[in-house]
Amino acid sequence: MNIEGFEIIEKIADGSTGTVWKANQVSLNRIVAIKTLHEHLTGDPFAVEAFLTNARKGATIKDDNVIQTFDVSESNGIPYYVMEYVDGHTITEILESDDDLSFSHTLKIGLAIGYTLEQAWVNQNVIHTCLTPDSVMIDHSGNVKIAKLGHTTKYDASSVTSAISEGAFKDTAHYVAPEQATLEPHIDFRANMYNLGAILYYMLTGVKPFEGQDPIDVLQHQVSSQIKYPRDIAKDLPPAACNIIVRLMMKHPAHRYNNWEEATEDLNKALKTKMAIQAKLPENAVSTVINPKAEAAARAAKRQTAEHPGPILGVRVLAWSLLFIVFISLTIILYRSTARRRLAQTDAINNENMRAAAEAASARRRHEAQQNRRRPRRSQPAITHESSPNMDDDIDNSERMFELPDAYTARPLTDITPADDMEDSADDEGVDETGSENAGETSRLSEVKQEVLEHLMKRDISAAENTVSTALSGASSNTLSTELDKLQRLLQDMKGIEESILASFRAKVGETITIEHKRRDINIQIRSVDDTQINAVFLNKVGDKIYRKPVRITMAQLDPVEIINRMDSSGPQEARNAYKYILYSKMNNPAAAGSISAHCGALSDVFSSGNR
Template sequence: MSLTCYTQQERQAMEVQIPGFEYLEKVREGGTATTWKAEQVILHRPVYLKILHTDGSKEDAEELDRVLDTMKRVAALKLKGLVEVIDAGVQEGAFYVVTEYVAGTPLVDLLQEEKWLPERKILSIAQSIARTLDYVWGEKHLFHANIKPDTILLPKSGTAMVSDLGLARTAKIRDETTGETRVIVLGTPNYMSPEQVRGSTNLDYRTDIYSLGATLYHMATGCPPFEGSWDESTMFRHLHEQIPNPRDVRPQISIGLASLITKMMMKDFVDRQTSWAEVQADIKKVRNAKIYLQKEGSGSLSTVKPPAAERQNAASVRRRREVSPIANFINLLKWAAIIALWLYVTYDLIMF
């Protein structure tokens, strides 16, 4: 007989009975929430049930009100690449979110098994996530603020999916210089953009571009771009250090992928891609053409002739080479006929 031990947070989560849902097994426990696989009883279907960790404070209550308002906007979004929100609310003082169940593997688990991924798979995942975040920003002007391997799901069939949209937590901090209190968006130190680390109140989709770039870096090299012995040191490096060249970490990475990551992770967001459409275009360039850095460290992408075009030209050259002996023989016959005709006419004129 096996004995399952649960943490205090897990026990508290299980004590909260959400009407219409039954706990099955724990999927993951994070710093802000515990995720369970559950069953929606009336429909007999599996779902994800996420219980957010709270402390019962007034600030926490205000935060949960904000999250609930965001969930209403997220629930209106319908896209294959976005995990669908089914229900959300407060029960017995606990905030919960119910989403569709996705049979597959979280990217974070795959990276623990494989360390790094093939470039073709990296670019496929990047294209799917960029397309989804483009839709989210275009439809509802929402950004994720916590893109990382934990919030990317890889279904057994289909494209990569974004989870936990709208669940990024915020915190109030007091500016020691001005004395003002402002609300900042929290994230995960290994993947946070510099402006998010600084506590900027004007974040937009470009912070997600940086975080997706950091996630691509992890997929390509086997480690995040910056790691420190504590969170503060990691965030400091995001602010002040250039990312290590991905090809120095793993030389097998193509120059194209390295330059894509570099551009997405520029310190100043104005130097990154200007839209998700541009991100998708850059990913497509890397997938379909040879890419090189025009200027070391600039992050700019430029294309040369695609391999397909090179193969087509090479085939054309081979065809010309294959037919050249025949063409030479025909040309020889033509010149022989011309010379014979000239000799015949010349002979007649002389005899005349």
């Protein structure tokens, strides 16, 4: 084979329509793969057009997990296209070489395939029409590379019959969805879910679905027969993975996952927690994979019917069940109504107490100012807050999506200079002028609190905790240690507040929610939540299309208003006040921050000094 501009190195593989070659592209001095159409097909205009159309369509899909198409041309009347060369092996080659794929590695491969097919379907309405272990490669770095995505494989009687007679359909049939096997004219992304389920079944058990059968028989079995539950073959498999395969390989497309997000979320859960997935399915849902739970439920239902055949008993049970449901519903409604009323009363009392405390503090400051107006002024540095961290640093693909607006850039709470009544005396700081040791302790405590404040204004509680821990290890007296202990406990409580907020997002994993960001509502779909961040998909609707972009959101990047709305009543009130003080400061709301500055526990003094 001679192609101008390329040095052919070796033949890689032969397929039903063409041959794949490894070559060197002379102009760029890079290794590529070239697929040429079989010579006996070059006289068939339909075969030539299909070959070129597949190449051009594949070139429109840009994804790190998809083998890229670089060029389409012809040489000596033979069409060809140039692709990215993958130095690796197909899944089939890996399994047939007796190389074991671990459980976690298998699910990671499944996740990569799922994410890639999701993007192809959502953004371009493209499915993979021939997804098998032979069309998925793993390179030597462990990356997944999918071949032929965007190519069209015809599923009509003549094409399938021809492929079977040529032997090209021998392995493909094991992974074909029932709707493909019955030559349905319209298939969608759910066929790829079935294909992926069959691939995972093979990877986890080492057995192909309906292995050992003739291709025509396999197609019939895909429609009407079942295969063993994976754990019946590989005893150590977690039920989570088995249940996912059961769901992916449902006979009817409507009984599979509603979308790729649901499927990948379950795969992610199974990978991280090995938690069993309990999907709610219609009673008539049948999977190609035998579901032991469904069979057990069916047997139990038959036994109950045999033991209680009388229709009168069934009517009585139904009637009592309805009465019980009505009773429980009324009880819940009454309880919620009472709870809301009590919560409203509690909020009113708390708000009144806060207002009274703020008014009392304001009156006290005015009185002290009048009594001490002639005292000499003592300079005191104003509290300054550094800018909040930019949310863009953690966003996949360096997309600048979540940039905090100017209104939330941290600024000093006030530009007011120190009041005239501030006197340079030891009494103001509670320091005995004759006690140099006490003065040193107070100075050290003040330094630690200022450093803690700087970290908190960056919304970095962990760094603040480290500062206090370091100071505690070097504390020279019990008095200083006691004060630092109080500060440490306050920070731990504030950390607990962050954990409860993350837990509120964790409860919504797999769901699409609306959050406030940059003073507007945005929609995100929660994929997972770990100890430090939220992994989600940002949903941006433009016209009739919805664009999706994976994002990672840390606590420091969450909108202050969103955090305040999610802050519940758990944890000490002083910790909640301290956390709210930081958020109000970020929002440049000195009035709100000042109203609670004196009620923030070990940080009350440093907060209050910034609001005088």
